[in-house]
Amino acid sequence: MTHKQPTLDLSPKVSDEIRKTTCYMCACRCGINVHMKKDPLGDLKVAYIEGNRDHPVNQGVLCAKGSAGIMQHNAPSRLKSPMKRVGERGSGEFEEISWDEAYEIAASWLKPIRETNPEKLAFFTGRDQSQSFTSLWAQSFGTPNYAAHGGFCSVNMAAAGIYTMGGAFWEFGQPDWDHTKLFMLFGVAEDHDSNPIKMGIGKIKKRGARVIGVNPIRTGYNAVADDWVGITPGTDGLFILSMIHCLMKAGRMDLNYLAQYTDAAVLINGDDKSPEFGLKLRDENGKELVIDRTTGKLTPYDQKGVKPDLSATHRAKGITHRPVFHQMAEMYLDDQYAPETVAETCGISAERIRTIAAELARVAFDEAFELDHEWTDFRGETHKTMTGRPVSFHAMRGISAHANGFQTCRALHVLQIILGTVEVPGGFRFKPPYPKPATAHPKPHVGICPDQPLDGPHLGFVHGPEDLALKDDGTPARIDKAFTWENPMSVHGLMHMVISNAYAGDPYKIDTLFMYMANMSWNSSMNTTGVIEMLTDKDESGEYVIPRIIYSDAYSSEMVAYSDLILPDTTYLERHDCISLLDRPICEADAAADAIRWPVVEPDRNVKGFQSALCDLGAKLGLPAFVNDDGSQKYTDYADYIVNHERRPGVGPLAGWRMGENGLQNGRGGVNASQMENYIGNGGFFVEHIPDGANYYKPWNQAYQDWAVKMGIFDSQQPYLFTLYSEPMRKFQLAAEGHGERQPPEHLRERVKETMSPLPIWYETDQEGNEGFTVTALTQRPMAMYHSWGSQNAWLRQLHGRNPMYIPSKLMKAHALTDGDWAEITSPHGKITVPVMEMAALNDNTIWTWNAIGKRKGAWALDEEAPEATKGFLLNHLIHELMPPKGDGLRWANSDPITGQAAWFDLKVAIKKVDAPSDAVSLPSMKSIKSPVGKGPAELKWKVGQ
Numbered sequence: 001m002t003h004k005q006p007t008l009d010l011s012p013k014v015s016d017e018i019r020k021t022t023c024y025m026c027a028c029r030c031g032i033n034v035h036m037k038k039d040p041l042g043d044l045k046v047a048y049i050e051g052n053r054d055h056p057v058n059q060g061v062l063c064a065k066g067s068a069g070i071m072q073h074n075a076p077s078r079l080k081s082p083m084k085r086v087g088e089r090g091s092g093e094f095e096e097i098s099w100d101e102a103y104e105i106a107a108s109w110l111k112p113i114r115e116t117n118p119e120k121l122a123f124f125t126g127r128d129q130s131q132s133f134t135s136l137w138a139q140s141f142g143t144p145n146y147a148a149h150g151g152f153c154s155v156n157m158a159a160a161g162i163y164t165m166g167g168a169f170w171e172f173g174q175p176d177w178d179h180t181k182l183f184m185l186f187g188v189a190e191d192h193d194s195n196p197i198k199m200g201i202g203k204i205k206k207r208g209a210r211v212i213g214v215n216p217i218r219t220g221y222n223a224v225a226d227d228w229v230g231i232t233p234g235t236d237g238l239f240i241l242s243m244i245h246c247l248m249k250a251g252r253m254d255l256n257y258l259a260q261y262t263d264a265a266v267l268i269n270g271d272d273k274s275p276e277f278g279l280k281l282r283d284e285n286g287k288e289l290v291i292d293r294t295t296g297k298l299t300p301y302d303q304k305g306v307k308p309d310l311s312a313t314h315r316a317k318g319i320t321h322r323p324v325f326h327q328m329a330e331m332y333l334d335d336q337y338a339p340e341t342v343a344e345t346c347g348i349s350a351e352r353i354r355t356i357a358a359e360l361a362r363v364a365f366d367e368a369f370e371l372d373h374e375w376t377d378f379r380g381e382t383h384k385t386m387t388g389r390p391v392s393f394h395a396m397r398g399i400s401a402h403a404n405g406f407q408t409c410r411a412l413h414v415l416q417i418i419l420g421t422v423e424v425p426g427g428f429r430f431k432p433p434y435p436k437p438a439t440a441h442p443k444p445h446v447g448i449c450p451d452q453p454l455d456g457p458h459l460g461f462v463h464g465p466e467d468l469a470l471k472d473d474g475t476p477a478r479i480d481k482a483f484t485w486e487n488p489m490s491v492h493g494l495m496h497m498v499i500s501n502a503y504a505g506d507p508y509k510i511d512t513l514f515m516y517m518a519n520m521s522w523n524s525s526m527n528t529t530g531v532i533e534m535l536t537d538k539d540e541s542g543e544y545v546i547p548r549i550i551y552s553d554a555y556s557s558e559m560v561a562y563s564d565l566i567l568p569d570t571t572y573l574e575r576h577d578c579i580s581l582l583d584r585p586i587c588e589a590d591a592a593a594d595a596i597r598w599p600v601v602e603p604d605r606n607v608k609g610f611q612s613a614l615c616d617l618g619a620k621l622g623l624p625a626f627v628n629d630d631g632s633q634k635y636t637d638y639a640d641y642i643v644n645h646e647r648r649p650g651v652g653p654l655a656g657w658r659m660g661e662n663g664l665q666n667g668r669g670g671v672n673a674s675q676m677e678n679y680i681g682n683g684g685f686f687v688e689h690i691p692d693g694a695n696y697y698k699p700w701n702q703a704y705q706d707w708a709v710k711m712g713i714f715d716s717q718q719p720y721l722f723t724l725y726s727e728p729m730r731k732f733q734l735a736a737e738g739h740g741e742r743q744p745p746e747h748l749r750e751r752v753k754e755t756m757s758p759l760p761i762w763y764e765t766d767q768e769g770n771e772g773f774t775v776t777a778l779t780q781r782p783m784a785m786y787h788s789w790g791s792q793n794a795w796l797r798q799l800h801g802r803n804p805m806y807i808p809s810k811l812m813k814a815h816a817l818t819d820g821d822w823a824e825i826t827s828p829h830g831k832i833t834v835p836v837m838e839m840a841a842l843n844d845n846t847i848w849t850w851n852a853i854g855k856r857k858g859a860w861a862l863d864e865e866a867p868e869a870t871k872g873f874l875l876n877h878l879i880h881e882l883m884p885p886k887g888d889g890l891r892w893a894n895s896d897p898i899t900g901q902a903a904w905f906d907l908k909v910a911i912k913k914v915d916a917p918s919d920a921v922s923l924p925s926m927k928s929i930k931s932p933v934g935k936g937p938a939e940l941k942w943k944v945g946q
């Protein structure tokens with residue numbers, strides 16, 4: 001039987017070398033092992049990619065995108081060389097040039113600007129993850145016009161989280177996967193925080209925990225939820241406030257948590273004649289005051305032994321001061337938030353709202369548990385145990401990208417807080433460098449001076465009208481009008497407004513637009529056709545209205561054709577990067593962690609990592625942060641910067657393996673010339689665990705605060721109270737009510753009063769101009785095509801080469817549509833003609849499609865007849881960065897009035913069945929652009945190794 005058995009090699013050698021780096025196929029930044037094989041010439045080539053089992057983010061898990069990274073690296077659409085435009089904008093006519101010539105051209109445009117009007121440069125980066133570096137470059141240049149893509153992504157989520165709790169979802173926090181028993185998601189597709197959430201859901205489901213998904217569309221994580229709530233888009237805030245109503249009415253709140261760790265007991269001025277009406281009562285040092293339950297006396301909240309009283313009022317100088325909690329009760333117990341009142345608007349029955357609220361309370365309170373960790377709080381009180389409340393939440397862009405998104409996100413945090421589920425076992429936990437209160441962040445800076453750096457960081461947190469970025473004459477200091485009365489708390493800027501404001505010369509004209517990884521002439525813009533017109537329009541002198549555009553990308557994206565000078569970036573396997581604690585790190589709730597990328601292969605083209613190009617260009621321009629005292633170039637490339645830059649003494653981009661007095665140490669420490677090698681030797685990452693007893697209750701836990709100082713996260717302890725009642729918002733309201741020197745312009749006064757409620761509210765978004773358009777239209781990203789980064793990827797294209805419009809059964813029937821039929825979808829801004837497909841698990845009045853599958857003919861080195869160019873489409877043709885005109889001559893942004901977040905998901909459309917276009921090509925079909933990199937081969941096939 002056995003003598004004829006073949007001999008099988010069950011463990012063939014699959015690679016000649018493994019190089020460990022960090023994935024960049026999405027923003028999760030998993031650790032990857034890149035297997036390299038020798039080709040016949042003996043050169044090592046990328047053979048395949050697997051997950052790194054030791055890595056804190058993914059522990060070996062790799063998703064479809066991650067393993068398809070090899071095709072990203074080999075994509076025919078990679079740019080090959082710096083280029084200058086030689087045809088008209090949009091023609092795709094370029095000439096390859098040397099890097100020296102590219103720098104000469106860039107410097108010849110930028111130097112005169114810096115010497116006279118630095119604000120004439122607008123430098124905006126897209127999905128850049130080196131913002132601490134790119135912002136330093138812009139700051140050193142001296143322009144106030146810098147931001148990344150947060151304004152059109154999820155700034156409401158980030159801003160509401162930090163203003164309310166000192167931290168947010170996404171990479172800034174995570175559920176306590178080891179203890180949570182009820183996990184509720186709002187507005188999350190399957191993309192953001194992909195592998196960690198998939199692993200987490202798997203873990204908690206194994207334990208029998210429940211998952212509730214709130215989303216108009218049942219895909220991704222919602223498809224594996226035990227309970228799916230197909231909410232009406234834009235009403236999440238109302239649903240959440242109704243649950244708060246139910247919990248308050250039933251007395252199901254963590255009163256101890258509210259009293260100890262939040263501003264619920266802080267006293268508020270109740271004199272409606274006072275210029276301080278609605279502001280917090282503070283002592284001479286600015287500390288918020290509460291009544292101590294033990295002594296009945298007025299006291300700063302943080303004194304030893306203080307037990308803040310949630311109900312006591314305080315009367316002084318004829319003014320009654322009431323605690324925040326009184327105001328919450330008054331507001332949220334009102335019948336306007338009763339489930340019966342909100343049910344129809346939200347599309348959720350009153351009974352279901354009550355059931356979910358009751359379930360949240362049951363798990364939080366009836367399944368509470370104690371962890372045996374002693375800890376000492378900021379008041380000096382030692383607690384023998386930590387109380388667990390096993391309810392956790394996660395939310396993302398779905399609730400954020402509405403014009404009421406900031407207040408909705410704030411409402412969600414208030415719900416978490418009244419359940420006592422933040423930073424406790426079983427709840428939502430921050431990841432270092434969070435928690436960090438808004439007051440510990442910088443304020444925005446716009447102080448410009450020719451030939452000088454800006455007077456401080458561009459982006460930050462405002463705390464009242466005095467912090468707005470306004471010029472002396474009251475006009476916006478920034479091109480995107482961030483931090484103005486139009487959107488006072490726009491902490492990430494408004495990238496989606498830059499091109500349209502620059503084109504309109506409102507608030508002023510610029511000279512050079514410099515962008516990185518931002519496909520603004522296609523899916524990253526709210527108004528694709530309009531933006532293309534703005535980029536190509538010329539003034540009466542024959543010059544482009546936006547005179548110069550410099551753009552950096554690794555691929556021949558649609559934006560390349562509309563730029564004048566191209567700085568070609570590398571792929572992620574060919575570059576240095578740092579995933580830094582100064583930026584958007586890869587920490588866990590139990591650990592600080594950061595990581596690098598390094599060139600596991602050298603580029604075979606004339607390309608450079610964008611950050612390295614900025615080091616060269618910064619030196620050529622003589623930017624102070626990029627030159628030595630003698631004027632020579634300070635950082636030879638980005639790797640040199642990563643290792644040698646110090647943000648503050650002892651604090652650099654990477655926290656691992658820094659140089660201490662007695663050798664290598666983590667956190668703070670001097671420059672270590674071998675730091676990059678240390679990271680490479682450790683698999684590309686560094687991790688340091690938070691000690692037991694310090695890893696929960698972080699905002700108030702002395703042991704955590706000490707650890708954070710040691711690690712260089714803070715320079716001193718930063719304990720704080722969670723902010724249920726936002727005093728900065730009340731200050732903006734007060735100004736709108738007529739107090740103070742800085743008041744809003746008349747046309748914004750009412751809006752500021754209405755939207756800037758210091759306690760979260762819900763309001764219907766502006767529907768003026770939407771008459772006749774009654775169906776909400778949404779996009780979301782497919783997991784395999786996160787941020788469209790994989791659109792030209794030969795493997796991923798096979799999963800999503802085309803996209804239908806998904807329509808709920810009810811609307812399919814109403815319009816006599818069946819799968820494969822075509823429909824004309826119109827909005828106040830445009831029209832598309834697309835194929836449809838029925839989807840039952842979808843809100844009855846919502847249609848949706850995958851984002852960014854459609855491609856412009858001639859882009860991404862795709863064949864002109866590729867399905868992406870003929871069968872794929874963009875919803876962006878229906879959206880606009882401006883609201884429909886109101887007849888008042890003003891330009892009203894389609895943004896959240898508080899943060900400026902692009903309100904992508906407020907889009908309303910009408911549906912009409914039509915015949916299929918004769919060639920079955922979705923419309924609009926835009927004319928082809930010439931590909932500056934040619935076309936990919938008809939067949940993509942090769943073998944690595946022997």
Ligand code: SF4
Nearest residue numbers: 023026029030063066
């Ligand atoms: S989840 Fe994102 S970072 Fe992780 S392997 Fe997938 S694509 Fe890469």
